[in-house]
Amino acid sequence: MELAPRKSKILMAIVESYIQTGEPVGSKALVEHLDISVSSATVRSEMAALAEMGYLLQPHTSAGRVPSHKGYRHYLDHIMQPRDVARKDREAIEAALFSAADDPEHILSEGSAVLAMLSGYAAVSTTPPGDDAKIRKIHLVQTGRQTAMAVLITSTGMVKNRLFRCDYVLTPEIVKVFGRLLNEALSGVPAQDITPAFIQTTAVSFGELAMLMPNVLMAVMESAKEVSGMNVSLHGQTNLLFQADYDMADVRGVMKFLNASEDVAGLLLRAKEDPDVFVGEESGRQELKNCSVITGRYKIAGQPAGAVGIIGPVRMDYSRNIGRLELICSTVGTLISELLEL
DSSP: OOOOHHHHHHHHHHHHHHHHHOSOBOHHHHHHHOSSOOOHHHHHHHHHHHHHTTSEEOSSTTSOBEEOHHHHHHIIIIIOOOOOOOHHHHHHHHHHHHTTTTOHHHHHHHHHHHHHHHHSSEEEEEOOOGGGOBEEEEEEEEOSSSEEEEEEEETTSOEEEEEEEOSSOOOHHHHHHHHHHHHHHHTTOBGGGOOHHHHHHHHHHTGGGGGGOHHHHHHHHHHHHHHTSOOEEEEOGGGGGGOTTOOHHHHHHHHHHHTOHHHHHHHHHTOSSSSEEEEGGGGSOGGGTTEEEEEEEEEETTEEEEEEEEEEESSSOHHHHHHHHHHHHHHHHHHHHHHTTO
16 A cells, blocks of 8 residues: 555654664654654644554554554565665675685575674574485595595585595595596486485496495485485574563564574575565564564575575664675675586
C-alpha cells in the first residue's frame, strides 16, 4: 500500500530517528527535523492516522510513537534509500576476505566474522547446499613416502581434504596416474552419488590398478560424504546479550535458534529477494519474533550458491547493514570463483 507523500516522510523520519536513538518520537521533534512546513497539530494528526493504519505504536500514553513491524516493512519496501559502504568498513571487509583468499570455507568464515564485528549483531554464512555439489577436480598431494592427501573441489566452491596411507612407497608417477584416473572417473559426478556402490563400480573400471587404490578411493568417498552436508559459520552471538531491545527470554530464544545450524541455514536460503529482510514473525520462527534477519546470496561463476546473513533486533540500521552484506556477498563470490578458476 502506497502512503501519501507527507505520511511517507513522517514515517521515514520516525523510523530513522528511532533506529538512531531508541527513543519514541514526538510531534515536536518531527516538526523541527522535517523539511516541510506543517504545524505540530498537523503532524500529530498524521501520526495518529499512521498508528490507526498499523504503521506506528505508542508504548505509553504520554510517549511519542515508534515503528511497528508493519511500519518497518513499509520503510524497507518503499522508503529506504541504499547507502554507500563507508570507506573504513570497505577496507575492513576487503582486508578480512583477502587474507583468507586461499580457502573457500575460510573466506566464508571471515565474511561472517567481519560482518558481526561491523554490525554489532550475530552474523552467519553457509556453504552451498550439498545436493547441488558436483566434483570439479581432485588433487592428490604427496605428504610422505607412503602418505598423500586427496583434495576434493566441488562446483559450489567447497574444498575437502582427507589424508590416506598406502602399504607401499608412493612415487610422483604413481600419484599422477591416480589423480588422472580419479578425475576422469569422477569429474562432474554429483557428490551425493559417490556411494560405496559407486566406488566399487569405479574401482572395477580401473582394472588391476584398483588393487593399489583402496585407501585413496576411501579418502575420496569420505570427502564426498562431507560435501553432502552444509557448513554454517556463526560469529557474534554474544553481541546479542548487550542489545537493549531484548529481554532475557528473547536472548535465550535467539541463542537456541542459532545453535540449530540446519534451521539457520534453511532460513537464510529461503530468501526470495537478494538481499532480503525478514522482520519479526516474517521469519516463521517464534524465537525470532523480536528480530530481523538480513540475508543475501553470494554467487559462484554467476550462479547462486550459499548465503550470508545478519540476525539482530528489529531496530537496526538496515540501510548501512544491507550495504555491508551486499559488499561481502559480492567479494566472497568473486574470490571463490577466482580461486576455483571458474
